[in-house]
Amino acid sequence: MEAELPGFLSGPAKKDRPGILPRFTSVASDARIDFTFFSDIVPDRYLLPEIMGGGAAWFDFDVDGWLDLYLMNGCPLELANAEQPEPATSSFLNRLFRNRGDGRFAEVCRAASCSQDAVTGDRYGQGVAVGDYNADGFPDLYLANYGPNVLLCNNGDGTFSDVTATAQVTDELWSTSPLWMDLNADGQLDLYVVNYLLVTRENTTVCKYDGVLGYCGPGSYEAAPDRVFISQGDGSFVESAEEFGLGTSGGKGLAIAALDFDNDLKAEIYVANDMMQNFLFTRSDADGTDPSNRSVRYTNVAIEAGCAVSGSGVNEASMGVACGDFDGDQLPDIFVTHYYSHKNTLYHNLGNLVFHDDSHRTRIAATSYETLGFGTVAFDYDRDRATDLFVANGHVLGPKHSPDAMPPQLLRNDGKGRFVDISEFSGPYFQKLWLGRGAAGGDYDNDGDLDLLVTHVGQPVALLRNDTPTARHWIGIDLSPPDRQVPLGGRVVVTAGGQSTTLPVVAGGSYLCHSDRRLLFGLGDHNETVTVEVYWPSGRLDAFSDVSIDCYWRVAEGQSPKRLVSSI
């Protein structure tokens, strides 16, 4: 039974594409995910990390076909420079929740040794990236901290080991969003670590807004340079940002996404910087040379591409990023969340690495002036073949300022690339005020629609199960079998009823979070088999016809697709 959206969608949008009333059920307690990020907010201290929140990752750590959940945690910030650290308590540990496959999770972190060493209190959790860096079939975790970062190697037996020192991937700057990708095209996963600001307890300043004290923003601090760790193939890494042209200074980064924007089967890297120009790194390979000898170079083309600043040249306070084809032209666009009383921005991809700030026409701007956005997820919540958006919102100045907490948003794409805020119809969670930060999308119940995990400051995480009642169909494609790297740069085209939908393989995105890497296609009312084309980064095209729908398929390069588990 499908419930129609009320008549607020006027004109052709309603006539052509009837909306389905969204339903997101908050099920964290039922699913036994009981976690509140330890922010260590101390009144009148105004130490910026304490209001930035923590990240989350959907990943299948035990390779059982069900998405598990990893949650970053904070710790006492004052201990960062203390000589005598206090003993850790369980409230500072990161958490790993194993998906039991029945809609419930079991906390397994202690057994799995999955948390970083919180005893020293100098690792205040921020973002997390998932990648199988040692290609053993089990996904590993890179934890970005305010304080030294940590690499946790998945031992494949349900436990993790801290291999930071041997891997030489320590970064003591304030890291936010890390990303695993094969930067030098040698078949090994490398790391791009987005860093934010050079903030310490000592240089922390307090700002006044309308005469009221609050946290100072990025304008008050120097940028922390991003780090790039290149895999040496033996489990160790070498920092090589400058060498690869990725040492662009001046970013105050909070988010990152990597995908192929120009259909050349090579992933570009988009870094969202707070009040600074965003970066768009594009890869160039020296002709005729062996890619393993580091002939790869990256160039920041964001300014020329038109996605460094807003369409009117303003450095925007970029917090989170989501990429998706919002206008159905088969090219991935970029959505970036921004500050309160400023618009969020949708950069429409015109092809050939040219973007146009289309925020106003698409009404993205109109939906965002009264919010301060952080994490964001691009997904087709109602399977109508149009990419919608979820945005977690919350202010950063502190509780003495209004507004502080904010409602999150579900923005429905009308199929013509214009968005309508349908939050008020989306469930009780959307009616409350939150200090929203991270947002990660994952189909944890394998039912063919994306569910959402949202982290907050000072409030428990929310697990929003997508219960949108729809008889529309779907197909899911998993391009990363356990023994293969994620084919970043590739894309999948699903054609149903003569209409094609393209989804690129994406790494990163949102804010501090890692989302489900499987590609979920809404098929609308199409109820027959579909054609699937997979464009691999190698240049190979695998095409499959008569693929049945309403299930997940695993596709490895050059092999026939295999049908995966059914839903809960």
Place this chain on the structure above:
Amino acid sequence: MWTRILRRLFFVTALAILVWGGYELVQRQRGLAKAIEFSRFELWDKARTELGKYLQLHPGDTQARFMMAELWINDDELLSNESLPRALSHLQRIPDSSTLGAKARTYEAKLLFLVSHQPVAAERLLRKAIQLEENRLEAHLLLCKVMEMTGRHDYCEPIFWKIYELSDPADRAVRLRDWYMSQFFPLTANDYLDRQMGFTDATTGPLPTEVIRYVRFRETEPDAPLGRAALARWTRRSGKPAEALSLLDVDKASPDNELRDAFYVATWMDCLMDLGEYAAAAERLQKWPGAREGFDYWRLKAMILDEVDEDYEAALEAYDLALATWPGPTDWRLMHRRIGCLVRSGKQDAAAQSRAEAEEVTGLMKDEVHNRLRYVLGFLDNPEFLREVGDFYRKLGRSREAEAWTREAARRIANTLE
């Protein structure tokens, strides 16, 4: 005998009346002189009494009318609601055709703006004054202030150059400095007037002065679109276009009032564009009131051509016209829109060049540049400093200001040599 007595009595009475009447006539005739005398001692009440007598004899004496208006206004012991209507009534009795017509309209406007806070009425009178006497400097000066204080500082350029032309050469540097402040610090350029008009009262709380001012204008002239448009424009620039749109109250916009006001229509269109209502904005552009020219018109036309019609060539022409009109040369945001348009029309090289130019303009808008300029503008007798200001304008492509400042510098050097 009784008849004779009666005749004599009548004669004596008549004579007395005549003598008294003559005395009164002389006294009233001397009322003007007495009023002037009393006013020297700020005895406003007595001066008004005497001048009133005089005006009974000479109701068409416009000089006396004007003086009476001044006597009412100069009396600090009276509240403005007592004195203002009386002063205005005297000024209104000075016809346009009189030699004092332009002066009276200007004075009326001054009272209506500074005391009654009625910018629309004031502007109407000032334009009338200028029509009556094109070179009335005071009217141009006040008109410029009315425009600036109603959020229309961007519309002042033609008025400023007239002021400059009419000003005594010795005053021109000060005029140029005022113009700089109007161009780059419009919100604080008229602090003294805000204080004089009571908008910077300590009791007004955290609201910015300009908001208090606009709210007041909206209250004093509720039927005029100006106050609403000024407030809406400010609100929109604060990142609240939906609220700005509601302030405009467009449902009640009348073809004879709001829709004839380009400032109102431009603000409306900006809100519509911010909210993604492009079709409505494009429709409004078709009905643009008045002359189809000026910064706002070209800017909005360029944006519609670019974003809605996707007619990039025509959009680029409109962008160029907007950028050539003040405040276009400083509007780096619009320059970036034009750059986007160039990119979309495949002109990457031109976009790169324009990007460099926009970068230069952005650099010229930085705080450190203007902190220095504001410092040097405190020394109008220093020719080197004045040249520095001229150089700034030259870099901005504003040759007229650049030349004016250079002339001022040369004049000071010449004065020193003399």
